[in-house]
Amino acid sequence: MRANQLIALLQEHNLFLSTTLNSDDVDFASLAYDSRKASANGLFVCKGFNFSVDYLQSAISNGAIAYLAEKDYGVDVPVILVTDVRKALSLAAQLYFGFPQNDLFVIGYTGTKGKTTSTYLTTNILSRTFPQQVAMFSTINHIIGPKPEDQYRAHLTTAESFDLFHEMRQAVDNGQKVLVMEVASQAYLLDRVYGLTFDVGIFLNISPDHIGINEHPNFANYLFCKMQLMLNSRACIVDADMDHFEEVYAAAKVSTAPENIFTYGFNQDAATLSITSSEATLTDSQFGLTVHSEDDRLAELATSYNVSVPGDFNQSNATATILASRLAGASVADMQAGLANTSIPGRMESMTTKNHGTIYIDYAHDWGSMNALLSFLHTQFPDHHITAVLGSTGDKGEDRREGFAKALNDYADTAFLTTDDPGHEDPIAIAKEIDSHIDHNKVSVTIIPRREDAIQHAIASATNDDLVVLAGKGEDAYQKINGVDTPYPSDPVVAQEVIDGLADEN
Numbered sequence: 001m002r003a004n005q006l007i008a009l010l011q012e013h014n015l016f017l018s019t020t021l022n023s024d025d026v027d028f029a030s031l032a033y034d035s036r037k038a039s040a041n042g043l044f045v046c047k048g049f050n051f052s053v054d055y056l057q058s059a060i061s062n063g064a065i066a067y068l069a070e071k072d073y074g075v076d077v078p079v080i081l082v083t084d085v086r087k088a089l090s091l092a093a094q095l096y097f098g099f100p101q102n103d104l105f106v107i108g109y110t111g112t113k114g115k116t117t118s119t120y121l122t123t124n125i126l127s128r129t130f131p132q133q134v135a136m137f138s139t140i141n142h143i144i145g146p147k148p149e150d151q152y153r154a155h156l157t158t159a160e161s162f163d164l165f166h167e168m169r170q171a172v173d174n175g176q177k178v179l180v181m182e183v184a185s186q187a188y189l190l191d192r193v194y195g196l197t198f199d200v201g202i203f204l205n206i207s208p209d210h211i212g213i214n215e216h217p218n219f220a221n222y223l224f225c226k227m228q229l230m231l232n233s234r235a236c237i238v239d240a241d242m243d244h245f246e247e248v249y250a251a252a253k254v255s256t257a258p259e260n261i262f263t264y265g266f267n268q269d270a271a272t273l274s275i276t277s278s279e280a281t282l283t284d285s286q287f288g289l290t291v292h293s294e295d296d297r298l299a300e301l302a303t304s305y306n307v308s309v310p311g312d313f314n315q316s317n318a319t320a321t322i323l324a325s326r327l328a329g330a331s332v333a334d335m336q337a338g339l340a341n342t343s344i345p346g347r348m349e350s351m352t353t354k355n356h357g358t359i360y361i362d363y364a365h366d367w368g369s370m371n372a373l374l375s376f377l378h379t380q381f382p383d384h385h386i387t388a389v390l391g392s393t394g395d396k397g398e399d400r401r402e403g404f405a406k407a408l409n410d411y412a413d414t415a416f417l418t419t420d421d422p423g424h425e426d427p428i429a430i431a432k433e434i435d436s437h438i439d440h441n442k443v444s445v446t447i448i449p450r451r452e453d454a455i456q457h458a459i460a461s462a463t464n465d466d467l468v469v470l471a472g473k474g475e476d477a478y479q480k481i482n483g484v485d486t487p488y489p490s491d492p493v494v495a496q497e498v499i500d501g502l503a504d505e506n
């Protein structure tokens, strides 16, 4: 990467301040933002809340010949000074990796809930249209190519810009043509996707979340960050049913022509697509779409679909994926097949038992998702007794505790309060806080700290028509306790052991 090209790019974005490089003809052999990964003749980027000048010194020891930063650290190698180092890192990464986004059709999902589900559904549809050519960056998993070794667990919902563009480069080199990815609000807060234009950006929904230390200072900032996806997408898809729809639609209109903005919703005659829910079972759901648009690409979408994850909210997610897949070139047949055959780890996974009802394992871990989940079950299956097993995370999202109680009061009959990533807090104290907001005339509550025991009691006490919801951890195989990921078998494994044990007893 040539210094003069980098400086020109930074100037184009009004980020460049000055440099102490003797010549701008330097060719950097590498780029790094972590000193442990710095190498010979490289450029090192100084950024981060916990940045220390020691990291810069160690990057220099590892071979860095210059650094990019917001201030001069007075070390022995020259600096390129910028006004905003996170934005500069994103641009430098794009230049260093040869702007890989230009060789990909990039689809980005944002929303408080449904990003992972929609990303999986879209990937499964488009993998039929473009076999072995669809990359995916989700909270759970990354896919950067067709081989088994091209798949690995994710660290963040949206990776740091350097890592993001690095993986995009690898995806392109592995022959990928499409990328489906999640765009967390933090991605915009921390400029991880600065300078990236999405071919399609989808805004699924918004409810208060991720507000607090290390996250957003307030809801306005959370919404502002998420809306940036609309301003950075060539085509926008927006859920017309969601709160703040008017603001999000207005943001989309700032940079996208109305004919490239698509909306969807239940019984929304003003939306591009309206959804009619036709049948919901415990394991999947059917819905139909009506098209209210003259756009030739959309006419065929007016048909019926079966999505293999239950819940009316998943009909909504599925409709967003239908629109996004269509813009990427998928046929209706691919959509129908893809939607009917997708399973998403820890999202509405169901297990049936002989005598203890149906068990749901779901990642719902705030009021919005718990409310959507329990209200769906309550409305669709009004005569079934609903038992929920849940906790609430420690060290963050304290307002979730009251939110969980509210959803339980509205829709559940029994709750087993237990441990869910307590961090540095006492899980029993967290459970008691949730309990303090529960209406005991409506919900019977038992606090059982060990999650395995809570699941055992919930399933064992359920009878045949009951619905038992194991909420919050999905397929997580750990509990975050005192800063350590402590091994935990995972809810599906524990539930299966309980079911097997109960079957032996019967």
Ligand SMILES: CC(=O)N[C@H]1[C@@H](OP(=O)(O)OP(=O)(O)OC[C@H]2O[C@@H](n3ccc(=O)[nH]c3=O)[C@H](O)[C@@H]2O)O[C@H](CO)[C@@H](O)[C@@H]1O[C@H](C)C(=O)N[C@@H](C)C(=O)N[C@H](CCC(=O)O)C(=O)O
Residues within 6 Å of the ligand: 033, 034, 035, 036, 047, 048, 049, 050, 051, 052, 055, 056, 155, 156, 157, 158, 159, 160, 184, 185, 186, 187, 190, 210, 214, 215
């Ligand atoms: C508060 C926050 O968002 N921090 C993120 C941020 O950290 P940072 O840039 O401030 O870096 P830092 O951790 O302070 O470290 C300082 C710098 O020193 C460097 N370093 C460090 C050690 C060393 O020996 N040498 C060295 O050079 C580091 O590489 C880094 O550049 O950038 C890092 C990547 O460069 C992220 O790993 C880190 O995410 C933390 C771990 C995190 O958990 N963030 C959460 C809140 C998050 O982003 N969540 C969203 C999902 C939200 C949702 O569910 O929707 C996500 O996208 O995952």
Ligand SMILES: Nc1ncnc2c1ncn2[C@@H]1O[C@H](COP(=O)(O)OP(=O)(O)OP(=O)(O)O)[C@@H](O)[C@H]1O
Residues within 6 Å of the ligand: 111, 112, 113, 114, 115, 116, 117, 118, 139, 204, 205, 313, 314, 316, 317, 346, 347, 348, 362, 363, 364, 365, 368, 369, 370, 372, 373
């Ligand atoms: N459109 C939706 N509206 C409300 N709740 C939803 C919706 N889609 C999914 N959920 C619920 O939210 C949970 C998390 O879903 P998913 O992992 O797809 O969302 P996410 O946006 O990736 O979440 P997170 O940011 O918390 O990782 C699901 O298990 C389900 O209970």
